[in-house]
Amino acid sequence: MRRKAPPLEFIEAFVAAARTGSFRAAADKLALSPSAFSRRIRNLEEFLRVPLFDRSQSSARLTTAGQQYLQSIEPAMDALFRATLDFRREQPAGVLRIRAPHSFAISWLLQRTATFMALNPDIEIEVTIGRGLDELRAGKVDAVIAIGPNESHSFPQDRLIExxxxxxxxxxxxxxxxxxxxxxxxxxxxxxxxxxxxxxxxxxxxxxxxxxxxxxxxxxxxxxxxxxxxxxxxxxxxxxxxxxxxxxxxxxxxxxxxxxxxxxDYWYSMIYASDAISRRTDMRRFSRWLHAEITRSQQxxxxxxxxxxxxxxxxxxxxxx
Incomplete structure (x- = not known):
C-alpha cells in the first residue's frame, strides 16, 4: 500500500533547504553528504510528483508548488518541534538559555544579566550569541531575542520594543x-x-x-x-x-x-521554544524584568x-x- 505521507526526514531536508536557500548549507545543518541530501529532496519530489526547487538557479529557489508546500507544512513542523521540546524539557526553574544578536548582547544585555541574577539568585542566565531560530528548533536554547522583521515561524513570541x-x-x-x-x-x-x-x-x-x-x-x-x-x-x-x-x-x-x-518598522521580540517554556516561572520573571529594563532604556x-x-x-x- 502506498504511503499517505512522505518520510519525516524528506520533509526535514526540504524545510532546511527552503529556510537556508542552499542545498549545501542545509546538508551541513543536517550532517548529511551533498549526495544523500539531494537524494532526500529528489525522493520527496517523486513522492509529491511535482518539482519543489528551480534547478536552473544557483541557489535553492522554491518553485510555486514548493512555496505552497512550505506554507502548508511549516506550522506543523514547528508544532512537532515544540511538542518534542515540551516532552523532553519539563524541567524546574534554574537555568535560562537565551540567544541574542551580537550587538544587543554585548552592548546591552550581558551587562544587565548580573543584576538580574543578583535579584533572582535561584535563576542562572546563559546567553549565547547568534541570529536565526535554528538553535531554538534544535532545543539548544529556551528563547531567542530576535530583531525583526524576522523569518517566518509559528513559535510563541512577545514583542519587546518597537x-x-x-x-x-x-x-x-x-x-x-x-x-x-x-x-x-x-x-x-x-x-x-x-x-x-x-x-x-x-x-x-x-x-x-x-x-x-x-x-x-x-x-x-x-x-x-x-x-x-x-x-x-x-x-x-x-x-x-x-x-x-x-x-x-x-x-x-x-x-x-x-x-x-x-x-x-523594526522591533525586538522574545521568541520562545514552546508555550510551556514561556509559562515557566523563571521565564516569566525574566520576561517581566526584561520588559522593565527595555522600557527604561527607551525612555x-x-x-x-x-x-x-x-x-x-x-x-x-x-x-x-
Missing amino acids: LEAAVVAAPSLLRGRAPPRHPSELDGHHVLCEEHAPRLWHTYLSTANLDANGSWSFTRYETLLMMYEAAATGLGITLGLPLFMEKYFADGRLQPCFSLRQPI QFAAAVDASSPWTSQNPAQMRA
Missing part, C-alpha cells in the same frame, strides 16, 4: 566637518549602515517625509556595534537606536543631531533625543564649548 531611530554623530566628523543640526543639512553626509538592514536609512527619511534620494555615500558594517564604534570616531553619521545609545550618549562619543525620532533615549538641538542650524551648547 524601534525608533534618530540621526546621531560624533561631536566632530572626519576632517573637521560639523554634524548636521537640521534635516536640511543631511544631504552629502557619509552614512554608516548595518549590512543586515541596509534600507533603514531610507525608511527613516521616508517616514519623516524627508527626501530619501539625496547624494549620500554609504559604508556598511557587519554588526551594529561596529557601526556605532565607527560613528564614534567621526567616520560618518548613522541612525541611533534605543538601548544601544545609552553608553554613547553618557560618555558623549555620540550625540543626537536634532530632535527627530521616527519609527523604522532615556527619547528624553535625550527630544532634549537635543531643535530645528536650528547651530547647537548652542557646541557654540559655547
